Amino acid sequence: MTAKNILMLVGDYVEDYEVMVPFQALQMIGHCVHAVCPDKTAGQTVRTAIHDFEGEQTYSEKPGHNFALNFDFAKVRVEHYDALLIPGGRAPEYLRLNEEVLALVRAFDAANKPIAAVCHGAQLLAAAGVLEGRQCSAYPACAPEVRLAGGEYMDIAVDHAHVQGNLVTAPAWPAHPIWLAGFLTLLGTKISL
Structure with missing residues (x-):
């Protein structure tokens, strides 16, 4: 396996499992993962939130861990990375207001x-603006945004993922096994057991 360099965009109140699990799993199999946040540097932290599905009409939210960043956002260059990973939680809500973040997504x-x-x-x-004419899964509350961006919202089970072209998306952290497997396939990563 050839190790890949992966950029992970995070921010305060990123979903705990959606940042911790991919960050650790991708490193465990030999990939390099740089977790970055605008206006923060390596060694600083972001707060996480734990989202759970407990029978209410939407997820519940509890305090999570402090997640340590391991690279400086200001040093990120798209050409140094093979792939991009975007966890959920509340972080994307405000990260989407940052033009540098959006430019990175467009460039990837x-x-x-x-x-x-x-x-x-x-x-x-x-x-x-990268969803025009494309299929995308997400947490159901994001379906209107996917559609307004010209995408086709894929209403799939919470533990499933959807792959189309260079994009692998999933509704929430219960999809980790399938979502990460889809990402590894796109990366060309083969794991021997």
Whole structure:
């Protein structure tokens, strides 16, 4: 396996599982993952939120962990990365207001590099304008944004993922096994057991 360099865009109140699990799993199999946040540097942290499905009409939210960034946002250059990963939670809601973040998403897509987005991560895809004519899954509350951005919202089970071209998307963290497997396929990663 050839190790890949993956950029992970995070921010305060990113969903805990959606940042921790991919960050650790992708490194475990040998990939390099740079977790960055605008206006923050390596060693600083972002707060996470734990979203759970407990029978109410939407997810519940509880305080999560502090997640340590391991690279400086200001040093990010798209050409140094093979792929982009966008966790969900509340972070995408405000990250989509940052033009530098949107430019990164557009650049990864224009270069046809693999992009994995889960849950509210689709808010960044929609705001960056990369969903026109494409299929995208997301947390159901993001369906209107996917549609308004010209995309086709894929209403799939919470533990499923959807792959189209360079894009792999999923509704929420219960999809991690399938979502991450789809991302690894796009990366060309083969795992021998």
